[in-house]
Amino acid sequence: MKAYLSFVKLRIAVGLQYRFAAIAGVATQFFWGAMMLMMYNAYYRAGIDTPMAWHELVSYIWLGQAFLMLTRFSFVDSEIHDSIVTGQVSYEFVRPLNIYYYWYSKLLASKVASTLLRFAPIIIISIFLPSHYRLMAPASIEAFILFLVTLFLGLFLSLGLTMLIYSLMFFTTSSRGIFSIYGVVADFFAGGVIPIPFMPGVLKTICYALPFRLIMDLPFRIYVGNISIAEGIESIVIQLVWTLIVILAGNIIMKNATKKLVVQGG
Amino acid sequence: MLLYLKSMLMHIKCDIEYKVSFILTVIASALSSLLAIIGSLILLKSFGSIDGYTVSEILLTTGIALFGHVTTEMFGRGLDHFHKQVKNGLLDRLLTRPRNITLQVLCSEFEIGKIGRLVDAIVILLYAIFTVNVDWNFYKVFVLLLMICGSIILFFSILLLKASFSFWTIEGMEFMNIISDGGREVSSYPISIYEKWFANIFTYIIPFGCVNYFPLLYLLDKGNVPIWYGLTPIVTIIFMLISSGVWKIGLKQYASTGS
Numbered sequence: 001m002k003a004y005l006s007f008v009k010l011r012i013a014v015g016l017q018y019r020f021a022a023i024a025g026v027a028t029q030f031f032w033g034a035m036m037l038m039m040y041n042a043y044y045r046a047g048i049d050t051p052m053a054w055h056e057l058v059s060y061i062w063l064g065q066a067f068l069m070l071t072r073f074s075f076v077d078s079e080i081h082d083s084i085v086t087g088q089v090s091y092e093f094v095r096p097l098n099i100y101y102y103w104y105s106k107l108l109a110s111k112v113a114s115t116l117l118r119f120a121p122i123i124i125i126s127i128f129l130p131s132h133y134r135l136m137a138p139a140s141i142e143a144f145i146l147f148l149v150t151l152f153l154g155l156f157l158s159l160g161l162t163m164l165i166y167s168l169m170f171f172t173t174s175s176r177g178i179f180s181i182y183g184v185v186a187d188f189f190a191g192g193v194i195p196i197p198f199m200p201g202v203l204k205t206i207c208y209a210l211p212f213r214l215i216m217d218l219p220f221r222i223y224v225g226n227i228s229i230a231e232g233i234e235s236i237v238i239q240l241v242w243t244l245i246v247i248l249a250g251n252i253i254m255k256n257a258t259k260k261l262v263v264q265g266g
Numbered sequence: 267m268l269l270y271l272k273s274m275l276m277h278i279k280c281d282i283e284y285k286v287s288f289i290l291t292v293i294a295s296a297l298s299s300l301l302a303i304i305g306s307l308i309l310l311k312s313f314g315s316i317d318g319y320t321v322s323e324i325l326l327t328t329g330i331a332l333f334g335h336v337t338t339e340m341f342g343r344g345l346d347h348f349h350k351q352v353k354n355g356l357l358d359r360l361l362t363r364p365r366n367i368t369l370q371v372l373c374s375e376f377e378i379g380k381i382g383r384l385v386d387a388i389v390i391l392l393y394a395i396f397t398v399n400v401d402w403n404f405y406k407v408f409v410l411l412l413m414i415c416g417s418i419i420l421f422f423s424i425l426l427l428k429a430s431f432s433f434w435t436i437e438g439m440e441f442m443n444i445i446s447d448g449g450r451e452v453s454s455y456p457i458s459i460y461e462k463w464f465a466n467i468f469t470y471i472i473p474f475g476c477v478n479y480f481p482l483l484y485l486l487d488k489g490n491v492p493i494w495y496g497l498t499p500i501v502t503i504i505f506m507l508i509s510s511g512v513w514k515i516g517l518k519q520y521a522s523t524g525s
Contacts, residue, residue, distance in 0.1 A: 023441035031444045034464070035452055042314045043457035050312075177290025193305035198312060205474045 003097060004105040010108030012116070016050040022117035025069075029122055033065040037133050051197035055136050056224040061166055062135040063220045066122040069114040070155055071216040073162075073190065074183025080106060080166065081175065096105065100254050103166065139225025146232045153239045154215040158230050159209065160246035161186070167250050170257035191217035197226065211242040269365070270373055277376035288379065296382030299332060303390065306454070317459045322398040323486060327478045328454040329330045329391030334417025334477075335450040342425045343375035349432035349439055357520070367517060371429070400485050409481050409496035415476040416499025417453075421446060421507040423502070424472070430509065433516030445472060453478045476501040 037058060052060065064071070080103055083089045092099055095149055126135035138144035165182050169175040187193065188214035196204060207213050218235050221227040227235075282288050306328070310321050339346070348371060351357045360370045391414075400406060428442035453474040458463045469475030476498040483489060484496040 021440070025473040028440055028444055032451075033447065035460075038464060039316075039455060041461075042317045042455070043309060046312055046313050046315065053475075063380075086478055137433055172286070177294055179299060180294035181290060184294060184301060188301040188305070193301055194309055198308060200308065201307075228503065 004101055007102065007105045008052060008109040008112075011106055014113070016113055019117065021115070024115075026121045029065040029068055029118065030125065033122070033126070034062055034133070036061055041132075052195060052224075052226055056221075057228050058133060059224045060220050060226075064124040064192070064216065066119040066126070067115060067216070068112055069118055071158065071190075072183075072192070073158070073186040074180065074210070080177075081169075090250060096265065098180055099258065100163065100167075102252050109163060110154075111155065111159070113173065115163070122227050133189070136224070139222055140229075143222055143232075146229060147219050149235060150214070150232065150239065151219040153236065153243065154219055156240055157211060157243040157246065158215045158249060159161050160243055163250040164246050164253070167254040167257055170254075184213045186212045187233040189213065190215055195221075197221075209242060211246070214239045214242060241261060255264050270369060273373035274376045278378045280365040287506045292378035294382070296381050297385045297387045298385055299336075302346040305327065305385070312420050316455065319456060320399070321461075322394050323482070324455060325390050326394035326398055327482060329387055329394050330382070330417050330478060331411050331450050331453040333387040333414060334421045335446070336380055336387050338421040338425055340377050340380045340384065342372065342422060343377045344371045344373065345425045345429040348429035349373060352432045366373055387389055399485075405493075406485055409485060412497065412499040413477055416488065419502040419506050420473065420477055421449070424449065426506075427442055427509040430513040430516045433520050440441070449474055456482055473501045473505055487504040515518050 040057055040061075041078065044050065045056075050057075057145075083092065087167065092102070095102070114122065123135065126133075129135070138147060165179060189207050189210050191207065194216050195208050196213055199207060208218075218227065218232070218239070222232045268462055274497065281291075285348075304327075307321065310324060312315065316324065326472045344351075348357075351360070351371070351374070356374075358369055360374075363370065392499065395410070395471070424446045431442065432439070449468070449472060450467055452460070457475040457479040460468075465475065469479070471502070480495045480498040485495065491501065
């Protein structure tokens with residue numbers, strides 16, 4: 001455990017070095033948030049009944065931009081990815097560590113580091129925007145606490161899912177394609193393209209059956225008050241079960257994959 | 267030209283060599299724009315319209331933006347990754363060859379994998395053209411072609427501008443993606459749906475409004491606009507002249523990054 005923790009610490013320190021990239025990232029995310037809000041504003045001008053109140057939607061979008069690095073599915077740690085493709089991975093097996101948890105902590109660290117660099121400026125700016133486009137305070141103190149808990153648990157679930165994809169990569173040489181398909185599809189079913197409340201019946205059912213929404217849709221909608229506290233607490237159980245399943249599955253696949261690993265070239 | 271076609275063919279052969287990987291990349295690129303469009307279709311359906319524009323009208327602007335963006339992404343990948351060539355010194359190698367530099371940079375990469383997204387763009391565009399409520403005549407078809415060409419020219423110029431900046435700095439390239447990728451999203455809708463100041467930036471500084479808004483007003487007969495509104499995509503040529511000017515200045519004063 002200590003070894004993994006020190007990896008997390010080290011990687012966060014490395015990640016925090018990329019400050020300039022972070023500034024550019026903040027500007028980009030701010031732009032996307034603003035653009036999306038103006039687009040939704042044009043829709044809302046029609047004055048039709050909507051499944052999300054305007055201010056719920058505004059906060060939902062700003063939270064999504066602020067925590068993008070934490071919740072996005074196409075997040076690739078290029079070091080891990082390249083090590084599998086180039087065969088460097090064989091050196092990793094020399095270490096007296098469980099490779100699953102080693103990579104898991106590596107991913108955890110790079111996600112946390114890039115989020116730490118970016119989320120605060122976006123939150124602060126969006127609090128001081130004109131009231132129509134402002135990030136609102138959480139629905140209640142309970143909602144805020146539940147938001148933090150579900151966001152935190154969602155992080156572990158999303159890492160488990162990413163590791164599941166990584167372990168599948170041992171069986172194929174076309175990892176980039178698989179990863180981008182996963183990123184795009186998971187993002188859609190998590191509510192990254194449009195918030196889930198807007199989706200028609202069948203799609204909504206599918207979204208609720210899949211684990212992806214537990215990573216972003218759940219915490220953000222708890223924050224804005226679109227999901228009740230009672231439903232939020234129930235969802236924590238579902239989050240935990242899914243996390244357990246994907247971590248277990250990832251471990252099993254990884255073990256099988258690494259038993260008969262063939263490193264291409266040398 | 268022959269040289270370009272030849273290198274294009276080589277890149278395609280290279281990519282297709284890994285069959286599964288190639289197919290997966292194509293699927294991924296097709297899915298990414300498809301799911302985004304499904305998203306806006308869901309919104310359009312539940313709200314009925316956006317600012318008075320119907321589904322077909324929005325798909326027309328989305329299709330034009332996507333088509334312009336994806337074609338420049340395919341053919342201009344070399345420019346997109348130009349900062350890497352400056353960084354690793356490949357540009358110096360290109361400079362020693364007795365051929366046009368711009369051509370060589372364009373030849374250096376070609377991304378056939380984006381073909382999935384190109385198919386999306388063409389399907390959307392065709393669907394929109396056949397369902398949108400426009401009395402097509404010779405001039406209106408001409409305006410439509412101008413819009414498509416304008417979109418390509420504009421995205422290409424932005425890419426050229428991005429590449430030019432790497433002569434001065436190789437950091438913060440992400441800023442330029444706001445204009446190219448951001449521009450694609452912004453111009454997926456008629457520019458008038460946004461707040462005034464935002465629409466002004468994307469009309470008078472980066473002329474997306476001249477490609478997807480003024481000519482659209484003419485095509486749809488909205489607000490009795492004069493006939494020359496259909497010709498506004500021509501403005502993109504000025505933008506292209508500016509960006510190719512910057513590119514030439516950059517190339518002229520380029521001093522190698524060493525080693």
